[in-house]
Amino acid sequence: MTRRGAAREAQKRRRREHLLACAREVFAERGYHGTSVDDIVRRAGVARGTFYLYFADRRAAFEALVDDFFARLTGCIRSIDVAHPTEPPVSQLRANLQRVCALALSEPASLQCVLRDASGLDVEFDRKLAAFYRGLYRFLDESLEVGQRIGLVRSGDRRVMVALAVGGLKQILADAVRGEAPADADALTDEIMRFLSAGLLAPPPPGVERERCDGSAATTRSEGAARHAKETRGIAKSTGSRGSDPGESRQPKNPRRAAGSGSS
Amino acid sequence: MTRRGAAREAQKRRRREHLLACAREVFAERGYHGTSVDDIVRRAGVARGTFYLYFADRRAAFEALVDDFFARLTGCIRSIDVAHPTEPPVSQLRANLQRVCALALSEPASLQCVLRDASGLDVEFDRKLAAFYRGLYRFLDESLEVGQRIGLVRSGDRRVMVALAVGGLKQILADAVRGEAPADADALTDEIMRFLSAGLLAPPPPGVERERCDGSAATTRSEGAARHAKETRGIAKSTGSRGSDPGESRQPKNPRRAAGSGSS
């Protein structure tokens, strides 16, 4: 009995996994709304009723997928230890990011589900989704706050920083699984870090003037810089040719930083 | 007759607009899939059949909304003139961004429609959506390429940069219309520019070692940087080669924490 019961349990779990896997595929392909239970069971090769042995309804299956993926995503993220770091904070950040990318890239279907359909299913689901993002935002916000305190992160409206980072990550991952961006987790992570490090991490030490990117005049002074900030609010008509990379370039190891916006 | 015909035309156009406006509201509230034709006509105060006098089907109405919004969005974006700029490129960029933000914030419903449901409707619609984004991406990619060539934009995988920027923008706008981020177009633009300028635009001139964001150590060097700060408003046409290193390494010996968050 125990033996048999255990076997059954295992069998059941396997069946459920199978159904989930099929559901994931179809949801990813056709979207939640474009997927009927029939589609799922057809792919799984089981009868319609079988589906309902494992899930209360279509939504529940979808929810299971999303919950599961969110859980694993969450598992990728570790708090960044700045007190007694065994690893530099930025390294820790990078590791987080790398894990997230690796997970996402290894599960394109799950990612599709989460990014494309997870919103607008119904009120309850939206709440759940909102809760996930709220949690993520809060974590990131707090991390940024710490970062700002210790000078790792530049100042600025953290809500915006978080949103831009999260949104950017979502988009790049979505593109990546569609083959429109590097599908290698490490390469991707590197690129993202480049973006973040220049955008979120504190800029290089002063002594150098930096253009105010908000259009206001910078008061920072370096050899007499942002004088005309007001008028031009912007950028010089630089002419120098930098950036030697052509076309679709992906010059990761390109040492020449092309005219950083700010400088330092 | 002509007179009357014209009046009729106008009347017709007005009614169509009315229907679209109602549809926009409901779609934004409940999502495409959660919105029935009934919901729309109920709000519009017309009969169900009337809807079909103006739109081929439900999808067509949604498509019209999205098309329209995309058209206006596209209208916000002007090519950045780097050849004979009357305005610094960054300014032009900023202006583009500001217009997009202003438009988006002034039409939360349209934004919701585009961001929440525009995906997963059906194959044809996805194609249209993909086309829009492809166009946007291409434009941005080309812009970035020019930017890279003239040293305004740092080097890097442009696909990634574009994705991060676009994704970030989508997210921040979505948050903004939900009241979770600054809802003022200018303030928002400023914040985004800060992010972009530090993240997409060429980094500051060297002379300062900077932690490699890919985790490797870097002793960035730049020879004489912010010389032209004035003209370039702070952006050096640095040429120095930085990052000479390999591997996954993090920023081991980078003691100098670069200038605090607030930059000035």
Place this chain on the structure above:
Amino acid sequence: MTRRGAAREAQKRRRREHLLACAREVFAERGYHGTSVDDIVRRAGVARGTFYLYFADRRAAFEALVDDFFARLTGCIRSIDVAHPTEPPVSQLRANLQRVCALALSEPASLQCVLRDASGLDVEFDRKLAAFYRGLYRFLDESLEVGQRIGLVRSGDRRVMVALAVGGLKQILADAVRGEAPADADALTDEIMRFLSAGLLAPPPPGVERERCDGSAATTRSEGAARHAKETRGIAKSTGSRGSDPGESRQPKNPRRAAGSGSS
């Protein structure tokens, strides 16, 4: 518009009636549980969706039938006026009964629906049903009470009398519509009145000993009868003469109200 609107309304009402009539037939034939919406619309010659334009669901249609029938049944029943009767109470009773029988016999299908299926549909429906019967019971109970007070009705547990009367009526009507009992309302009424008048109405004056129907020996003694009214729950020997009239005459000259059935 008004004209057309009115016509539409009428048309709609007619359609609804048609659907109800078909539903009534099928429900009566196959029972509620044996009837699918398909059965109904097939008989009505309309599409499935049409049904749902007129009724929220199958249950609602059934409910409408039952409600309607109950309403008409209720309409058959008039309070019996004993204060200033223009008609002898028994006549009034008979008239009530006759109307009920006539209605029931004229609507065999409705009767079937009510008697066969109205119970056990769901909790809410059961409540409604219970409410109807409770009302009926209360009405009858009160009527009997009055009857007892004025000596028209024998003494006894009114709950039992009511139940027996109601149950008997239900059964005889059910049988009648099935052709197993007189299907003529008047004949049926006569028979029922015979039953009731001998069973519910006060028995004739004593003078005659009568067997105890509870199986015990009767100790009653005739012309000294209602002595033990108290113990035996008997009835007063009212003497007032009521109803002295002819025609549909009720108990004209029967002044002597006799001791209860069990007498004494």
Place this chain on the structure above:
Amino acid sequence: MTRRGAAREAQKRRRREHLLACAREVFAERGYHGTSVDDIVRRAGVARGTFYLYFADRRAAFEALVDDFFARLTGCIRSIDVAHPTEPPVSQLRANLQRVCALALSEPASLQCVLRDASGLDVEFDRKLAAFYRGLYRFLDESLEVGQRIGLVRSGDRRVMVALAVGGLKQILADAVRGEAPADADALTDEIMRFLSAGLLAPPPPGVERERCDGSAATTRSEGAARHAKETRGIAKSTGSRGSDPGESRQPKNPRRAAGSGSS
């Protein structure tokens, strides 16, 4: 083997009984249509398949319950011996009734099953039910006929009398198990007998005019009646032919009231 076989048989029978008992409970609670096989096996604590080892299908279980209860009900009813009665016929009738009441009250669940759902299951079941009632009706009809012949039962349309009696009994029992009527078999029997004796049993001797219950006036006359009240416990074993109606008689306009119950 035999031993073991016997034990097995017993075990089997016991399990079947258990299942039946559980089924009875659930059917009584939720009605046939509201009860799933799952409900039953869940209550019984066995697996679903097990149910089908003991019953062909759900209907069969229900049928078994009803059959069983009907059999026991039938067992309660003994033919009334009027030829050589050891007990007065009315006593015998009362005893029958008492047994029926006692059984019904002792098995509320069975009663519920029979009264609530026994109709409308399916054609075959309806036939069975009809057969039961036909048998009961026939028995009662014949009994009444005898009763009429010997003067125990008043004249009248026996179909109506039977229906009223059966219907009344059903209703009062249903009410009783629901707590809305005396739940004591003896008390209940007494009350029913009071009803019946005044309604079905021959009325006391005439000599008294009585209102016609069919609404018409009547000066019923009866020649010297309840002489033998003692022996017959009030019911004369009159042999005089009253009610000249034979068989299925429906003597509406029959002036001779066969010993009107109330008469007088």
Place this chain on the structure above:
DNA sequence: TATGAATGAGGTTTCATTCAT
């Protein structure tokens, strides 16, 4: 043109019953 009743395809879900273990 405007209306709104009618349509029916399509999806969801239940559950009685079967069957491999």
Place this chain on the structure above:
DNA sequence: TATGAATGAAACCTCATTCAT
């Protein structure tokens, strides 16, 4: 025998779309 997972027929209900007025 007992089990309970699997089955799939059958019912329900919605809603986009059509069409007569």
